[in-house]
Amino acid sequence: MSARTVIDILELAGLYVFATSGALMAVHQRFDVVGIVILALLTALGGGILRDLIIGDTPPAAFTNVSYLVIPLVAAAVTFFVHPVFQRLTFTMLVFDAAGLGLFCVTGTLKALDFGLGSLQAVLLGITTAVGGGVLRDITARQTPALVQVDTDLYSIPAAAGAAVVAAAHHTALPMPAVATAAAVAVFVFRIVAMLRHWTAPRAWHRGAPDNAPD
Amino acid sequence: MSARTVIDILELAGLYVFATSGALMAVHQRFDVVGIVILALLTALGGGILRDLIIGDTPPAAFTNVSYLVIPLVAAAVTFFVHPVFQRLTFTMLVFDAAGLGLFCVTGTLKALDFGLGSLQAVLLGITTAVGGGVLRDITARQTPALVQVDTDLYSIPAAAGAAVVAAAHHTALPMPAVATAAAVAVFVFRIVAMLRHWTAPRAWHRGAPDNAPD
Amino acid sequence: MSARTVIDILELAGLYVFATSGALMAVHQRFDVVGIVILALLTALGGGILRDLIIGDTPPAAFTNVSYLVIPLVAAAVTFFVHPVFQRLTFTMLVFDAAGLGLFCVTGTLKALDFGLGSLQAVLLGITTAVGGGVLRDITARQTPALVQVDTDLYSIPAAAGAAVVAAAHHTALPMPAVATAAAVAVFVFRIVAMLRHWTAPRAWHRGAPDNAPD
Numbered sequence: 001m002s003a004r005t006v007i008d009i010l011e012l013a014g015l016y017v018f019a020t021s022g023a024l025m026a027v028h029q030r031f032d033v034v035g036i037v038i039l040a041l042l043t044a045l046g047g048g049i050l051r052d053l054i055i056g057d058t059p060p061a062a063f064t065n066v067s068y069l070v071i072p073l074v075a076a077a078v079t080f081f082v083h084p085v086f087q088r089l090t091f092t093m094l095v096f097d098a099a100g101l102g103l104f105c106v107t108g109t110l111k112a113l114d115f116g117l118g119s120l121q122a123v124l125l126g127i128t129t130a131v132g133g134g135v136l137r138d139i140t141a142r143q144t145p146a147l148v149q150v151d152t153d154l155y156s157i158p159a160a161a162g163a164a165v166v167a168a169a170h171h172t173a174l175p176m177p178a179v180a181t182a183a184a185v186a187v188f189v190f191r192i193v194a195m196l197r198h199w200t201a202p203r204a205w206h207r208g209a210p211d212n213a214p215d
Numbered sequence: 216m217s218a219r220t221v222i223d224i225l226e227l228a229g230l231y232v233f234a235t236s237g238a239l240m241a242v243h244q245r246f247d248v249v250g251i252v253i254l255a256l257l258t259a260l261g262g263g264i265l266r267d268l269i270i271g272d273t274p275p276a277a278f279t280n281v282s283y284l285v286i287p288l289v290a291a292a293v294t295f296f297v298h299p300v301f302q303r304l305t306f307t308m309l310v311f312d313a314a315g316l317g318l319f320c321v322t323g324t325l326k327a328l329d330f331g332l333g334s335l336q337a338v339l340l341g342i343t344t345a346v347g348g349g350v351l352r353d354i355t356a357r358q359t360p361a362l363v364q365v366d367t368d369l370y371s372i373p374a375a376a377g378a379a380v381v382a383a384a385h386h387t388a389l390p391m392p393a394v395a396t397a398a399a400v401a402v403f404v405f406r407i408v409a410m411l412r413h414w415t416a417p418r419a420w421h422r423g424a425p426d427n428a429p430d
Numbered sequence: 431m432s433a434r435t436v437i438d439i440l441e442l443a444g445l446y447v448f449a450t451s452g453a454l455m456a457v458h459q460r461f462d463v464v465g466i467v468i469l470a471l472l473t474a475l476g477g478g479i480l481r482d483l484i485i486g487d488t489p490p491a492a493f494t495n496v497s498y499l500v501i502p503l504v505a506a507a508v509t510f511f512v513h514p515v516f517q518r519l520t521f522t523m524l525v526f527d528a529a530g531l532g533l534f535c536v537t538g539t540l541k542a543l544d545f546g547l548g549s550l551q552a553v554l555l556g557i558t559t560a561v562g563g564g565v566l567r568d569i570t571a572r573q574t575p576a577l578v579q580v581d582t583d584l585y586s587i588p589a590a591a592g593a594a595v596v597a598a599a600h601h602t603a604l605p606m607p608a609v610a611t612a613a614a615v616a617v618f619v620f621r622i623v624a625m626l627r628h629w630t631a632p633r634a635w636h637r638g639a640p641d642n643a644p645d
Contacts, residue, residue: 032416034371041339049269054479056488058271063336080419112493121493124471139354139569156464201462204510247631249586256554264484273486278551295634354569 006177007107010184011048012071014103019044019072021096022137023079028089029141033080039137040076041069043100047132051108051125055115094195097134102187105130105159106180109166119167126163131156154194154201162187221392222325225399226263227286229318234259234287236311237352238294243304244356248295254352255291256284258315262347266323266340270330309410312349317402320345320374321395324381334382341378346371369409369416377402436607437540440614441478442501444533449474449502451526452567453509458519459571463510469567470506471499473530477562481538481555485545524625527564532617535560535589536610539596549597556593561586584624584631592617 022043026036045062052060062068086092108129112122137143162183169179193199237258241251260277267275277283301307323344327337352358377398384394408414452473456466475492482490492498516522538559542552567573592613599609623629 027419030418032418034369034416036419038371053268053483054489054493059269059330059332059336063269063332063340066333066335069335069339083419115489117489117493118496120496120499121489124499125493135570140350154464156468201464203460203462204457204466204513242634245633247633249584249631251634253586268483274484274545274547274551278484278547278555281548281550284550284554298634355565 003176007110007180010103010180011107012067014100014107015044015068015071016075017096017103018047018100018133019075020079021093021100021134022072023076024083024086024089024093024096025137025141025143027079027083028093031141036080037073037076039141040072040079042140043133043137044068044072044075045133046136047104047108047129047134050132051111051129054125054128055112055117057111057115095192098188098191098195100133101130101155101159101191102162102184104133105162105187106166106184109163110170110176110180113167113170119170123160123163123167126166127156127159130159130163153197154199155191157201158187158190158194161190218391222322222395225318225395226322227282229315229322230259230283230286231290232311232318233262233315233348234290235294236308236315236349237287238291239298239301239304239308239311240352240356240358242294242298243308246356251295252288252291254356255287255294257355258348258352259283259287259290260348261351262319262323262344262349265347266326266344269340269343270327270332272326272330310407313403313406313410315348316345316370316374316406317377317399319348320377320402321381321399324378325385325391325395328382328385334385337385338375338378338382341381342371342374345374345378368412369414370406372416373402373405373409376405433606437537437610440533440610441537442497444530444537445474445498445501446505447526447533448477448530448563449505450509451523451530451564452502453506454513454516454519454523454526455567455571455573457509457513458523461571466510467503467506469571470502470509472570473563473567474498474502474505475563476566477534477538477559477564480562481541481559484555484558485542485547487541487545525622528618528621528625530563531560531585531589531621532592532614534563535592535617536596536614539593540600540606540610543597543600549600552600553590553593553597556596557586557589560589560593583627584629585621587631588617588620588624591620 019040022039022041023036025043026039029035031039045060045068048068049060049062052058052062083089105126109122109126111129112125113119117125165183165186166180169176169183234255237254237256238251240258241254244250246254260275260283263283264275264277267273267277298304320341324337324341326344327340328334332340380398380401381395384391384398449470452469452471453466455473456469459465461469475490475498478498479490479492482488482492513519535556539552539556541559542555543549547555595613595616596610599606599613
């Protein structure tokens with residue numbers, strides 16, 4: 001398979017898993033079927049639309065490639081019927097979200113590099129692609145985005161690591177399809193382990209004086 | 216009147232009614248005059264700016280056509296003085312919102328078709344144009360967007376139906392001004408009846424096991 | 431110094447102070463180090479990215495000029511270590527936010543004029559640039575945006591005044607570097623005094639009937 005084909009497959013897989021995470025959150029919040037479709041589309045397409053607007057690739061892929069619409073709709077329909085299989089909706093949602101995080105930080109970084117952005121900028125855009133859909137999902141469903149939750153397990157750190165590996169490998173002779181796939185899997189595993197082990201990043205030091213308490 | 220003129224009139228009417236709905240929510244939330252102007256502009260212009268960024272028509276119409284700024288400002292000023300006439304602010308706000316929904320799902324779809332997007336994509340963009348401003352209004356005013364409320368009456372379904380009718384008619388010899396106007400009115404009536412009769416879309420099935428309760 | 435250099439310095443100063451305000455809110459909310467970096471970047475870059483997308487200058491400066499990333503990262507790191515110096519985090523955050531408001535309403539208006547927008551549109555875009563990052567910061571951190579808070583002190587009025595002065599001076603022979611710097615300082619002072627004196631804008635009149643109460 002060509003590099004292009006592998007990247008495309010990773011992107012389509014990312015659409016499917018992110019759409020599923022959005023649909024599962026909608027089911028969990030007891031939204032109706034319309035809410036399920038909307039959260040599925042928003043989660044799957046939000047990060048990529050943001051990425052395409054920023055690099056100036058308009059209309060975004062979501063509005064030119066019909067697979068970008070059909071795949072999230074299929075994921076929403078499947079979730080609608082299959083969700084009772086999952087005993088723990090929140091955890092299952094987070095697993096699908098982790099898969100999307102891994103896939104989109106890789107494909108987002110690669111597309112930014114293709115459009116001539118510098119390495120640091122491509123990494124930032126890769127992270128934006130990966131976390132954008134989930135943040136829009138959380139804001140729309142009125143959840144605190146995992147990105148900035150207090151005492152959250154590591155979320156954007158795995159995406160940043162994956163994006164950095166891809167950007168670094170881009171300047172080497174390493175085969176990109178293998179690097180991209182490995183990075184996506186590694187980010188997924190990193191995120192899942194961070195959730196299970198409750199790995200957290202350090203917080204800023206507080207004196208504990210009452211005037212520092214949230215007010 | 217030419218087709219272009221009719222579409223322009225529908226668009227300007229949409230700006231007026233959406234701005235009024237934003238201003239009424241600001242009055243209802245007891246925001247000050249600045250908050251009223253901001254919510255009026257955001258509700259009226261948000262969906263169209265999003266649409267124009269996505270199709271790559273920059274700067275968006277809101278920043279090139281001065282009517283796009285003047286009309287929402289007039290609507291905000293009128294609402295500021297006239298609102299005590301309305302006994303029920305929330306209901307009145309929803310009526311103006313329904314009118315905007317009907318007008319913008321039609322004009323958004325037509326603009327997307329004009330820019331060469333496919334039918335399915337044009338429908339999605341029409342819905343985005345119609346619901347975008349209202350979602351931004353609700354998020355900024357910290358309301359749960361009607362789009363995803365639990366047990367909400369139908370909101371995006373009427374917009375989707377109107378957008379689909381317009382996209383279908385686009386490939387026929389039907390006169391677009393008449394189709395566009397009829398579709399906008401039909402969406403408005405559909406949405407109002409859905410509110411009054413509390414029509415809802417089906418929700419996903421839950422076993423009722425406690426682990427499926429929101430946690 | 432050339433006019434361009436002065437504007438660039440104002441822009442970079444705006445990035446630093448807005449990033450600091452974002453980092454301080456993250457510290458105050460007890461977010462971890464990742465949350466601090468994200469809120470710093472979002473607050474500093476959000477308004478400018480929105481401005482650049484709207485005028486069609488893609489990729490936005492934030493993704494082409496590496497200073498736009500380095501400066502907020504430095505501000506986040508400095509805040510992480512230095513914040514215990516500040517006795518009152520919220521007030522300090524608002525002071526940095528006021529500085530960013532002044533700087534970005536000026537640079538945003540000038541960039542819009544450079545890209546050929548009309549005066550009214552340039553003023554609106556200047557306000558958008560100035561308030562955009564702060565609104566994204568507040569929504570992401572689940573605060574009510576200062577923009578629309580009930581009984582808020584004046585926030586967007588100073589930004590609108592500064593943007594209007596810059597747009598008016600643009601058509602005169604006045605030296606822009608001096609005008610821009612003076613306008614930025616005046617907006618900062620205006621906002622700070624408005625906070626200390628609790629200046630508010632008028633609210634819409636309510637009859638006080640119970641059906642007008644928020645419901």
